[in-house]
Amino acid sequence: MRNAWRVAAFDVAPPLAAVAALVYIGVALAWPLWWVATCSVLCVLIVQGVVVNVVLARRDGVTLGTDDDGPGLRLAVVAVATAAVVAGVAVGYFRWTVPDGALHDDSTEVVGIATSIAEASATFTPQNPTASIDRAAAMMSADSAEALKSQFATVAEQLTSRGVSAQASTISAGVEAIGPGAASVAVILRGTQNAPGKPPENAILALRVQLTKHDGRWLVDDLSPIHSR
Structure with missing residues (x-):
């Protein structure tokens, strides 16, 4: 049960949250060409990280979330995902909420x-x-x-x-x-x-x-x- 919780919290939620935040930023910005390129690269990197995590889980029986020797890496992954979500909220606020209020x-x-x-x-x-x-x-x-x-x-x-x-x-x-x-x-x-x-x-x-x-x-x-x- 403990491992299932850690998989959900560190292996599944962060990449999903990061990808969702990147897509949300793209929608808020109306997908300018530079963000299409940036979002594509970042999403590919996230998918590659997930694939590596799955391969390691099949080979070693542990994942990023269940590896007791990698607390620093878990913290970094959560921090990056949190930063992406915060950036998405900020972009949405300044692109939608502020102009709507001014209007x-x-x-x-x-x-x-x-x-x-x-x-x-x-x-x-x-x-x-x-x-x-x-x-x-x-x-x-x-x-x-x-x-x-x-x-x-x-x-x-x-x-x-x-x-x-x-x-x-x-x-x-x-x-x-x-x-x-x-x-x-x-x-x-x-x-x-x-x-x-x-x-x-x-x-x-x-x-x-x-x-x-x-x-x-x-x-x-x-x-x-x-x-x-």
Whole structure:
């Protein structure tokens, strides 16, 4: 029973764990050519070691795991297998877990920015006609902010003269596309417009918000309506 345990622990588990770790690293790295070559060589060496161990077991009746005179060699085999597993875990963490976490954080951030700027762009009060557009401009790149302010100036003057106010709230928002430095978010709003002497007018607005990352900060480059086809 003792020998069976040692065979499983030192003769079977380490080579299997090492090969599995090498293959896992290859999957995580998407099998670049250099790793295909490296993994192939290392796997051949592992298989050769297993074959030698089997031959010695048939000839001498002992294996690496059951040889009482080879504790140092057993320790080295376990250390190498452990190093391979640790390397596999590290590669998987930095190739998958870290980017997935960053993508999730970026998605949450761009949706929050998009909803805020969409609501600000569709909100207006005659008492402070530039308040909402100033909030929107603060979330935009410099050129886009200036363009938005210039476009809004004429509209703000007309709405102020008529005493019209508008308020918008987000119904739904979602990421259409996102990458390391650019993103597109669709936002659906419910807008309510109030004018003196008239009942409130409700409308559903759909906007597309284009964002890019500048020095680690997401900024809006474009805000445009989504037209139904």
